[in-house]
Amino acid sequence: QQQQQQQRHESFGRVPGYLLRRKEESMQALAARNERLVLHPTDCPPGMRMLREEEIAATRNELEQARLKLLKALSQLPFVIDTPSLKGKKAALEEKLQQVDRATTIYSRKRIFVAE
Numbered sequence: 001q002q003q004q005q006q007q008r009h010e011s012f013g014r015v016p017g018y019l020l021r022r023k024e025e026s027m028q029a030l031a032a033r034n035e036r037l038v039l040h041p042t043d044c045p046p047g048m049r050m051l052r053e054e055e056i057a058a059t060r061n062e063l064e065q066a067r068l069k070l071l072k073a074l075s076q077l078p079f080v081i082d083t084p085s086l087k088g089k090k091a092a093l094e095e096k097l098q099q100v101d102r103a104t105t106i107y108s109r110k111r112i113f114v115a116e
Helices: 002-007 017-039 053-075 084-106
Strands: 048-050 113-115
Touching: 053 084
Parallel strands: none
Antiparallel strands: 048 113
């Protein structure tokens, strides 16, 4: 038994360096793949990327601010609108409000793809 212990080399029982390097490389490749899948899921159309949660939340916040600003501008218009310029202004504000509402419904989805 002592003879067997003497015959063992100094790195006996240790994991070889090439296996440690291979394991590290595979871990890095897996991390890169996972990161790529976050922005480009398998069902993502070519040339598109998926928006992150932070980007969606920021855009929703901007849309809500724009909506409040438009509602305030609409409420400041006179109750009776009889001139063509006021009618045009009201129509433009209502159109912008509809655009903001459509964008809000788009950004209420969980997954949004945009062009890169």
